[in-house]
Amino acid sequence: MTSPILAPSILAADFARLGEQVEEAYQAGCTFIHVDVMDGHFVPNISIGPLVVRALRPRANHYAATLDVHLMIEQPDRYLADFVQAGADILTVHVEACPHLHRTVQAIRELGVKPGVALNPATPLAALEEILPLVDLFLIMSVNPGFGGQSYIPHSTAKIHRLRQMLDAIGSTALLQVDGGINEQTIGEAAAAGATVLVAGSAIFNQHRSVQDNIAHLTTAASLVTKLTG
Ligand code: DX5
Numbered sequence: 001m002t003s004p005i006l007a008p009s010i011l012a013a014d015f016a017r018l019g020e021q022v023e024e025a026y027q028a029g030c031t032f033i034h035v036d037v038m039d040g041h042f043v044p045n046i047s048i049g050p051l052v053v054r055a056l057r058p059r060a061n062h063y064a065a066t067l068d069v070h071l072m073i074e075q076p077d078r079y080l081a082d083f084v085q086a087g088a089d090i091l092t093v094h095v096e097a098c099p100h101l102h103r104t105v106q107a108i109r110e111l112g113v114k115p116g117v118a119l120n121p122a123t124p125l126a127a128l129e130e131i132l133p134l135v136d137l138f139l140i141m142s143v144n145p146g147f148g149g150q151s152y153i154p155h156s157t158a159k160i161h162r163l164r165q166m167l168d169a170i171g172s173t174a175l176l177q178v179d180g181g182i183n184e185q186t187i188g189e190a191a192a193a194g195a196t197v198l199v200a201g202s203a204i205f206n207q208h209r210s211v212q213d214n215i216a217h218l219t220t221a222a223s224l225v226t227k228l229t230g
């Protein structure tokens with residue numbers, strides 16, 4: 001089993017030192033940066049937009065890294081082109097925000113980037129059934145979206161496992177991402193259930209340890225459990 005990818009979420013970073021903090025994550029070996037876009041409508045919080053993606057692009061190019069943009073916004077179709085022009089590599093939209101999900105996924109692909117589809121904790125996996133072969137990344141929210149620093153919802157592990165089975169059954173190589181409450185205690189079970197991309201915000205950018213130390217601890221915690229099961 002290949003090791004899962006750790007995707008630092010900049011939502012928890014110190015925005016006054018954003019470039020520096022992202023540089024630390026790259027130096028520690030990360031190849032994904034997760035960018036949380038919130039509009040104050042789909043979720044109660046407001047965060048950032050295409051300007052920040054544009055600012056992150058040159059450094060991502062330097063490290064050949066992926067900018068993984070998670071759109072927690074209503075009517076995401078209106079902004080897809082803006083995020084692609086700003087430099088996103090993956091655009092993930094929420095099932096709950098897309099009445100015409102198939103059209104949205106096609107539009108993302110036609111813009112030349114990878115489409116991702118996210119599910120809130122209460123949304124059943126059945127919502128993905130018809131779109132399964134057409135998407136490059138599936139995101140299981142393991143908290144209700146909108147804020148960093150929340151606790152992992154334990155039921156998420158079974159949901160990840162069931163999605164893993166659905167993807168394996170059709171031979172899909174899509175990424176299976178988990179987002180919310182990932183830390184040293186929870187990363188192992190999410191990885192063991194079949195997640196291939198683990199998003200972590202507050203477990204990476206915090207006052208307790210350096211970004212590099214936090215990444216090392218999370219990587220160890222993830223590999224211990226995947227080794228036991230994989
Ligand atoms: C939550 C966001 C997450 C968030 C995760 O709505 O989608 O990406 O940054 O933060 P932590 O890792 O602190 O739960």
Ligand code: ZN
Nearest residue numbers: 036070179199
């Ligand atoms: Zn996110």
